[in-house]
Amino acid sequence: MIRDPEHEKMPRKDLEQLQLERLQAKVRVVYEKVPFYRQAFKEKGVTPDDIQTLSDLTKLPFTSKLDFRDNYPFGLMAVPHDQVVRIHSSSGTTGKPIIAPYTQGDIDTWSEIMARTLAAGGATKDDVIQNAYGYGLFTGGLGFHYGAERLGASVIPTSGGNTKRQILLLQDLETTVITCTPSYALILDETAKDMGIDLRDTKLRLGFMGAEPWSEQMRGDIEERLGILAINIYGLTEIIGPGVSVECPYKCGMHIAEDHFLVEVINPETGEQLPYGEEGELVITTLTKEAQPVIRFRTKDIVSLNPEPCDCGRTLVRMSRVTGRSDDMLIVRGVNVFPSQIESVLLAIEGVEPHYMIVVDRQHVFKSDELEIWVEVSEEVFSDEMLKMENLEQRLREEMDSVLGISAHIKLVEPKTIARTEGKAKRVVDRSEL
Amino acid sequence: MRIKQVSVFVENQPGRLEAILKVLEDKGVSIRALSVSDTAEFGIVRMILPDAEFGLEVLREAGFTTRIDWILSAHIPNVPGGLLNSVVRPLADAGINLKYFYAYIEQPAEDKAMVLLKTDDLEKAEEVLKSL
Numbered sequence: 001m002i003r004d005p006e007h008e009k010m011p012r013k014d015l016e017q018l019q020l021e022r023l024q025a026k027v028r029v030v031y032e033k034v035p036f037y038r039q040a041f042k043e044k045g046v047t048p049d050d051i052q053t054l055s056d057l058t059k060l061p062f063t064s065k066l067d068f069r070d071n072y073p074f075g076l077m078a079v080p081h082d083q084v085v086r087i088h089s090s091s092g093t094t095g096k097p098i099i100a101p102y103t104q105g106d107i108d109t110w111s112e113i114m115a116r117t118l119a120a121g122g123a124t125k126d127d128v129i130q131n132a133y134g135y136g137l138f139t140g141g142l143g144f145h146y147g148a149e150r151l152g153a154s155v156i157p158t159s160g161g162n163t164k165r166q167i168l169l170l171q172d173l174e175t176t177v178i179t180c181t182p183s184y185a186l187i188l189d190e191t192a193k194d195m196g197i198d199l200r201d202t203k204l205r206l207g208f209m210g211a212e213p214w215s216e217q218m219r220g221d222i223e224e225r226l227g228i229l230a231i232n233i234y235g236l237t238e239i240i241g242p243g244v245s246v247e248c249p250y251k252c253g254m255h256i257a258e259d260h261f262l263v264e265v266i267n268p269e270t271g272e273q274l275p276y277g278e279e280g281e282l283v284i285t286t287l288t289k290e291a292q293p294v295i296r297f298r299t300k301d302i303v304s305l306n307p308e309p310c311d312c313g314r315t316l317v318r319m320s321r322v323t324g325r326s327d328d329m330l331i332v333r334g335v336n337v338f339p340s341q342i343e344s345v346l347l348a349i350e351g352v353e354p355h356y357m358i359v360v361d362r363q364h365v366f367k368s369d370e371l372e373i374w375v376e377v378s379e380e381v382f383s384d385e386m387l388k389m390e391n392l393e394q395r396l397r398e399e400m401d402s403v404l405g406i407s408a409h410i411k412l413v414e415p416k417t418i419a420r421t422e423g424k425a426k427r428v429v430d431r432s433e434l
Numbered sequence: 435m436r437i438k439q440v441s442v443f444v445e446n447q448p449g450r451l452e453a454i455l456k457v458l459e460d461k462g463v464s465i466r467a468l469s470v471s472d473t474a475e476f477g478i479v480r481m482i483l484p485d486a487e488f489g490l491e492v493l494r495e496a497g498f499t500t501r502i503d504w505i506l507s508a509h510i511p512n513v514p515g516g517l518l519n520s521v522v523r524p525l526a527d528a529g530i531n532l533k534y535f536y537a538y539i540e541q542p543a544e545d546k547a548m549v550l551l552k553t554d555d556l557e558k559a560e561e562v563l564k565s566l
Contacts, residue, residue, distance in 0.1 A: 415497060
């Protein structure tokens with residue numbers, strides 16, 4: 001369903017005019033209010049007056065995650081503190097967390113974008129939405145909560161964790177829509193099975209999943225196990241949280257809320273803008289954000305953009321599934337390895353659990369070209385015959401070799417050896433952490 | 435005769451076999467026979483338990499990957515050549531391939547031993563052994 005046809009179906013020419021006007025206004029704001037941007041503009045020899053067309057965007061400097069850290073906590077803010085009504089933050093696994101302040105206007109915009117997001121996937125005011133994204137500093141929980149309320153649906157704010165209670169409520173309150181990370185969807189299924197419950201027998205029909213990389217095979221697996229349509233969503237704390245883009249039920253790319261976010265794809269090495277269709281790093285400029293507008297944020301997410309109109313009627317550009325995150329990308333013997341490639345191999349083999357962990361050795365340089373992949377052995381693939389187990393190991397090794405282009409050491413491990421996380425799945429572990 | 439065997443996947447690490455045995459001890463399950471096949475990284479623990487289904491259940495509950503298979507058991511005389519003449523040669527002569535086997539000496543009748551085996555053809559192997 002299209003909640004806001006005026007913007008979601010806007011003719012490209014009108015949309016681009018709207019984007020340009022909003023960009024010009026925003027560039028002026030950051031130039032005047034944020035010393036970091038004034039300095040960065042100066043270094044590039046650019047002023048707000050130089051932005052005459054959308055293609056002038058490339059004249060502007062990039063903003064990186066590092067710039068957020070360097071200006072921690074409020075150095076990128078463009079409004080006085082008394083305008084801020086809420087502050088979110090990233091998990092901050094490396095160094096200082098990313099701080100995300102919101103004005104009341106930002107909260108209103110975000111709520112509306114999230115209502116659009118839910119509607120795009122097929123949720124309506126008649127749905128019962130169980131929101132299993134973490135509530136608190138993480139943007140996922142409250143982002144979906146406000147969007148679901150804006151939509152008029154019933155929200156069950158379960159947050160993450162306490163999986164048995166999640167399943168009890170899901171059954172008894174007749175939840176129709178689940179919002180959670182893809183790995184948590186699999187945990188829900190495993191726990192439900194342990195409780196003797198088949199989620200396909202419940203009212204659950206739809207899921208909104210994101211916040212971590214996942215593959216098309218994993219989607220198929222989740223849809224089959226939970227008996228739902230699983231919609232891919234995308235967002236980042238630095239930009240707004242969830243709501244940047246979402247799939248429609250055609251599942252052919254995530255429609256970017258382009259009236260709020262101006263996107264480009266660049267070559268991550270040179271910073272050069274790439275044409276539509278080419279794979280590269282997604283760069284986002286916020287067009288309406290008040291508290292902390294961001295110019296040309298380098299997301300590190302590898303995607304491609306598709307400008308073709310979608311069958312759903314939206315004119316908004318679609319972005320591909322994130323095929324890799326340069327943070328997660330491993331370089332093994334000079335070859336780029338993405339965890340999503342490993343996942344696709346596992347899911348293609350009947351009965352193999354998609355639970356895996358990549359062990360790298362960053363401490364010992366001489367061993368740094370070894371890639372070890374731990375794979376959990378499920379009852380479906382376990383055999384009492386050693387030959388069959390060795391064949392499984394060999395098959396995994398061969399398929400990994402052909403997909404990754406380098407050889408990996410496969411280690412079969414007992415189930416539940418690999419930690420299940422209820423937030424973002426940790427797929428790459430350094431040997432020293434084991 | 436046919437007998438049910440419980441197998442468990444186990445990582446080749448100190449304490450893993452102990453963890454399996456502890457589960458069985460806690461649930462009062464005795465082990466009638468046991469064998470372990472191993473590689474450098476993992477092993478398969480195969481066991482004959484008084485009640486295979488119960489054993490499977492308690493191990494599965496404890497989080498192990500486990501399964502039940504039908505295999506064959508055969509009594510052999512505890513004498514030189516006992517295994518060769520009562521099991522291995524007759525099966526070889528019939529063209530049946532042994533996938534694995536293990537043996538134990540039955541108490542108190544020490545003149546007999548029991549072998550447990552899996553072949554590529556359960557029915558045919560069963561016939562061969564019965565006909566002896």
